[in-house]
Amino acid sequence: MAQAEDRSRLKVAVLFGGTSSERDVSIASGSQVIQALRKGGHDVIAVDTATGVLDAAAEKELLSDGVKDLPPDEQALDLMRTGDATSLTSAPELRGVDVLFLALHGGAGEGGTLQALLDMTDIPYTGSGMLGSAMAMDKDISKRLMCLAEVPTPPWLMAPVLLEDIEERIGLPCVVKPSKQGSTVGLSIVKHTDDLEAAVETAAKYDDEVMIEKFIPGREFTVPVLGVDALPVGEIITPNEIFDYAAKYQPGGAEEIFPADLTGAQVIQVQRLALKTHRALKLRGFSRIDFRLDSDGVFWCLEANTLPGMTAASLFPKGAQAAGIGFTQVCERLCRLAMEEHRLRRRV
Numbered sequence: 001m002a003q004a005e006d007r008s009r010l011k012v013a014v015l016f017g018g019t020s021s022e023r024d025v026s027i028a029s030g031s032q033v034i035q036a037l038r039k040g041g042h043d044v045i046a047v048d049t050a051t052g053v054l055d056a057a058a059e060k061e062l063l064s065d066g067v068k069d070l071p072p073d074e075q076a077l078d079l080m081r082t083g084d085a086t087s088l089t090s091a092p093e094l095r096g097v098d099v100l101f102l103a104l105h106g107g108a109g110e111g112g113t114l115q116a117l118l119d120m121t122d123i124p125y126t127g128s129g130m131l132g133s134a135m136a137m138d139k140d141i142s143k144r145l146m147c148l149a150e151v152p153t154p155p156w157l158m159a160p161v162l163l164e165d166i167e168e169r170i171g172l173p174c175v176v177k178p179s180k181q182g183s184t185v186g187l188s189i190v191k192h193t194d195d196l197e198a199a200v201e202t203a204a205k206y207d208d209e210v211m212i213e214k215f216i217p218g219r220e221f222t223v224p225v226l227g228v229d230a231l232p233v234g235e236i237i238t239p240n241e242i243f244d245y246a247a248k249y250q251p252g253g254a255e256e257i258f259p260a261d262l263t264g265a266q267v268i269q270v271q272r273l274a275l276k277t278h279r280a281l282k283l284r285g286f287s288r289i290d291f292r293l294d295s296d297g298v299f300w301c302l303e304a305n306t307l308p309g310m311t312a313a314s315l316f317p318k319g320a321q322a323a324g325i326g327f328t329q330v331c332e333r334l335c336r337l338a339m340e341e342h343r344l345r346r347r348v
Contacts, residue, residue: 010042010098010335015114017048017062020107021185021206029310030103031063032317036328037101037335045093049109053093099335100125102307110307111137111180124342126334128306132282136304139179139211142281146301149280151273153301154292159200159210163193166212173215176200178207189215216292216300221260223274224308224319225287226330227337230271232322234315235260256315258322270299277304285337288316 014037016030017023030046037044046054046063054062100118102125108114112134118125128136135141139156146153155170158179166174176199177187186206188199196212203210220238224231238254262270274289281304288308291299308316310331320330 010037010332011045011096012037012042012099012101012335013045013047013094013097014101014103015047015049015109016103017050018104018107018109019050020105020109021181022105022107023050025309025311026103026105026109027062028312029105029314032312032327033101033103033310033331034059034063036331040328040332042332045097047091047094049104049114053091094123097123099123099338101331101335102127103310105307105309106181106185122346124338126338127285128281128283128287132284133306136281136283136287136306137180138209139177139303140209142304145280146277149276151277151280151301152298154214154216156211156213159204159212161212163196166196167193170212170214175211175213175215176203177211177213178203179209179211181206216294216302218292218294221262221270221291221293221299222315222319223271223289223291224316225274225278225283225289226320226323226325226333227286228275230274231319231325232259233262233267233270234258234319234322235262236315256318258318266293266297266299273299273301277301281306284341286316286334288319 014030014034016026016033018026020026027048034044034046046059048054048062051058100123102109102114104110104114110133112130112132115125115128115130115133119130127133135145140158143153143156154175157165157170159176166172172193173189173191175187176190176196178185181187181203186203188195188202190196190199200210200212220236222234222236224234235257236254237257259267270291270293273291277289278287283304283306286308288305290302290305292302293299308314310317317327317330321327325333
């Protein structure tokens with residue numbers, strides 16, 4: 001994986017924040033990326049996609065807090081959405097930028113809407129394009145593509161659905177979650193049929209489509225993908241049944257082991273599945289693919305993350321570190337990957 005790095009100075013606009021339920025996580029990611037790129041000697045502009053380009057004082061105030069125990073309040077986010085900065089790419093501060101680093105999670109920033117806008121502006125940006133972002137964000141579509149690519153994924157149904165269909169095709173316990181959401185926001189594990197309705201109502205607060213998925217007990221793994229390479233596999237160990245919001249972003253919430261304690265054959269198997277998923281969903285740049293390993297030795301793909309978290313506690317940077325790629329180096333590599341892919345697309 002070792003390769004010579006282009007050390008020329010870049011002008012990078014880091015886009016973060018936004019108005020999704022993962023706003024706090026995105027701010028934390030943006031803060032880490034901004035620091036890393038500046039440490040690498042690059043010219044960095046901080047942009048909250050909900051409010052616009054930040055001056056030094058606003059940047060210091062916004063980026064000083066960590067991720068809270070719970071996602072932001074939806075009513076507060078709704079107020080911010082009325083002023084969403086859809087004209088951010090025309091800001092004079094962004095003229096002459098070499099690349100946009102997307103440190104956004106969830107919502108329009110990860111689901112393809114922003115990517116479509118950026119495609120029209122002809123500005124290189126990190127991560128997947130409009131189509132891949134949209135397909136990966138929609139769990140129903142992404143799981144259909146996984147099945148076509150022969151990547152095992154837990155059986156699922158989309159609400160509304162009859163109870164007898166759930167019992168026959170999914171069984172209990174089951175996972176109820178928004179179809180287009182991340183960070184386990186709005187997700188519930190249902191063990192009793194009496195709790196299904198409430199779980200669907202909770203998920204529906206975050207998305208107009210709700211998925212009901214078979215719960216796979218077992219060990220949880222994640223495979224970061226950088227460019228065309230699968231990085232070392234990580235195992236996530238948490239006292240809870242799921243790797244929930246608090247476990248993801250609070251210190252001590254989970255133990256994350258890179259490289260994971262797997263046989264060589266298992267590592268190759270899950271890395272191949274991750275790359276198959278990455279390609280089936282038409283992803284580019286980087287991603288993180290999550291799996292459960294059941295008692296029969298089957299790796300089940302749970303989802304693909306097109307803009308993985310880039311906080312100090314995030315899994316993608318830990319996987320890169322296990323491959324010998326430091327955080328500043330991985331941020332720079334993502335920028336240059338985006339610029340090279342943009343050049344190749346323009347030749348077509």
